[in-house]
Amino acid sequence: MSKTPMARLDRLLANLGYGSRREIADLVRHRQVVLDGEVLKDPGAKVPVTADLPQRMTVVDRPVDPPAPLTLVMHKPLDVVCSHKEPGRSVYELLPRRWRARMPGLSTIGRLDKDTTGLLLITDDGAFLHRVISPRSHVAKRYRATLDRPLEGWEAETFAGGRLVLDGDTDPLAPAILEPIGPQEAYLTITEGRYHQVRRMFAAVGNHVVALHRDRIGGLALPEDLAPGAWRPVTASEQAAILA
Ligand code: URA
Numbered sequence: 001m002s003k004t005p006m007a008r009l010d011r012l013l014a015n016l017g018y019g020s021r022r023e024i025a026d027l028v029r030h031r032q033v034v035l036d037g038e039v040l041k042d043p044g045a046k047v048p049v050t051a052d053l054p055q056r057m058t059v060v061d062r063p064v065d066p067p068a069p070l071t072l073v074m075h076k077p078l079d080v081v082c083s084h085k086e087p088g089r090s091v092y093e094l095l096p097r098r099w100r101a102r103m104p105g106l107s108t109i110g111r112l113d114k115d116t117t118g119l120l121l122i123t124d125d126g127a128f129l130h131r132v133i134s135p136r137s138h139v140a141k142r143y144r145a146t147l148d149r150p151l152e153g154w155e156a157e158t159f160a161g162g163r164l165v166l167d168g169d170t171d172p173l174a175p176a177i178l179e180p181i182g183p184q185e186a187y188l189t190i191t192e193g194r195y196h197q198v199r200r201m202f203a204a205v206g207n208h209v210v211a212l213h214r215d216r217i218g219g220l221a222l223p224e225d226l227a228p229g230a231w232r233p234v235t236a237s238e239q240a241a242i243l244a
Helices: 010-015 023-029 097-101 125-133 156-159 197-204 236-243
Strands: 006-008 034-035 047-048 057-059 071-076 118-125 141-146 177-182 185-189 209-217 230-233
Touching: 006 010, 010 023, 010 047, 010 156, 118 125, 118 141, 125 236, 141 197, 156 177, 185 197, 197 209
Parallel strands: 118 209
Antiparallel strands: 006 047, 034 057, 071 118, 071 230, 141 185, 141 209, 177 185
């Protein structure tokens, strides 16, 4: 049986963004940290760091935040950016403010443009992030594109051929699957994550994307219960489905 990972209480809560070790010592002194129904009295106490910690520990009467490793699924809304550096409201601002101080920090797994909606993964698990974005993993990402002009019928063959070179690129794209769902609407499934890839692919065949929504990564579909802007931790089976 594997041993339960343990951490010092003050270090764990500091890494979850609850404040400095001194501020956490104050919380403990004010009897604000409870584990399994018992008030913790020592900020240096060793506590279990397991996924069920939020069901076992409270901080100021609220379940403690989930410890690392943490992966979230979000329904990215329009008009938010995926990078801390870009101007504008970011997806990180949709999460609790305290989470900006988490260590390790949270990053999006790949990016969606400001005007793309849909399934976005956010994680503090670097190894998982790299497995999902590595071209060697061939994780499929499916987008629903609404187009400015009707499809002509030959585009699927061009995308599937593995010979299309986008403007500004030197390497051809990996084969991609186009499935029309209406004259000006189609699913496009790609396994790479190049800059503005889907918009540039349609531009390369003389069309223009007017709306773009990602609805699937690997075997994980955007959960129907997530409204735009909503998010939650992935379940273990959802996390496995991403790489399945
Ligand atoms: N391709 C794009 O062009 N934009 C996205 O947001 C994602 C994929």
